[in-house]
Amino acid sequence: MIKPIYVHGSGSISIQPTFEPGYCFDSILSFAQNPVPAYEPDYKALIPAMQLRRMNKSMRMAIFASRLALQQADRTAVDAIITGSGLGCLKDSERFVEALLAEEGQSLNPTPFIQSTHNMAAAAIALVLKCKGYNMTYVNNANSFESALLDGMVYLTEHPNDTMLLGGVDEAGERTTQFWDIAGYLKREVPTIPTPLEGAATPGEIAAEGATFFVVSGQPGARTYGKVTAVETSLETDDTVVLLSRFLQKNGLDADAIDAVFMGFNGDSRYDGIYRNLGHSLFPATLQLGFKHLLGEYDTVVASALAIALQLLNEQRIPSSLRLNDVEPKELKRILIYTQRRGKNHGLILVEQ
CATH class of the missing domain: 3.40.47.10 (Thiolase/Chalcone synthase)
Known part of the structure; x- marks a missing residue:
């Protein structure tokens, strides 16, 4: 294991x-x-x-x-x-x-x-x-x-x-x-x-x-x-909600166990709907954060998201520039990072204190 x-x-x-x-x-x-x-x-x-x-x-x-x-x-x-x-x-x-x-x-x-x-x-x-x-x-x-x-x-x-x-x-x-x-x-x-x-x-x-x-x-x-407790990739998927739900289930979690979710919104109107649908379906009561709108898009930008997530877990402070909604978690203990590029190459990283 x-x-x-x-x-x-x-x-x-x-x-x-x-x-x-x-x-x-x-x-x-x-x-x-x-x-x-x-x-x-x-x-x-x-x-x-x-x-x-x-x-x-x-x-x-x-x-x-x-x-x-x-x-x-x-x-x-x-x-x-x-x-x-x-x-x-x-x-x-x-x-x-x-x-x-x-x-x-x-x-x-x-x-x-x-x-x-x-x-x-x-x-x-x-x-x-x-x-x-x-x-x-x-x-x-x-x-x-x-x-x-x-x-x-x-x-x-x-x-x-x-x-x-x-x-x-x-x-x-x-x-x-x-x-x-x-x-x-x-x-x-x-x-x-x-x-x-x-x-x-x-x-x-x-x-x-x-x-x-x-x-x-x-x-x-x-x-x-x-x-980092879990990582998963998928080249393509018909349903990202199912992809994330199965990932959480495999790790003994549900959406409520996630204190914050980083999603790769990059301003591309053709694909940002993937994140928006996830936010509405799985994480409506979870703090949602972005990073590509500040860092741009490249193949390994998710590494920067991991660095930011670790910093937030340690400082327990959430800069307004990263926020995508106004949810206030009681404490940051567990952060999920999800990203994709042009509708493919879906990646999931689970980070914990």
Whole structure:
């Protein structure tokens, strides 16, 4: 039986200043563009300048976020690294393909190709930390982080004394977002962060990027911030109410046992109705929270939602910018995170104190 995993530290880079100490969405950065680049820290504070010169954006974000998580957990090393990434080091992938076309396959610089693979971020973290243990990257579209989380739970069930870094990272590429725009994925009418929801929603999403990492283990400790007790994914489903009801039932819970539910409202009028239906059907008396309207949409943004949920469980304070309704829970002990992207890749994460 898969056991819960305990989170001892987290670090996050997103389009909001989530890497700043104590930040909890009381002040929000606004944007009027699509895609939205990450709000980046001074990487030199945690990464030597000579190393930075050789890193692409995904690697920088992943290493910085993982170092923040290690600092918070008061650790310097881990036994394993598991990462989720929907698109990998996208800009280097685009750069290599463009060079391939321009040079007709001749005299190519191999560096963008070497650094374009999805597992490059996890490999870079391993090199920096000198971690020679288990290293895995999951590439399952918008379920990439949940897949990494599931593998982490399996690994720590089998290795209960180990500690690992577990996270998700995705960057926005210029060419790819142009293709998404042509395909009709992106919002064209007033693409703003915070993104209007409910009646003001319009078709399309706002693409973004970020990296969030956690130090986790199979045992609680002095610096434990919370635990992940269950994770589930589904590529497609005919009825999300049934999906969530079965998930809760499998874990011995009902809707009333959930103190708050994070849902991935992103302002896309074509798919936000999925969340709205769940809110009305299962969670009308439960605190409902959002995160994509502030962080944008990318394949592993749910990792940021997990970091926020852990922060709320510890601080017992709910910023108004995250609220989707006015329900006041007596106490935050158990939070459910549910997200999907474009009607597919449904993911569920159960987080507890």
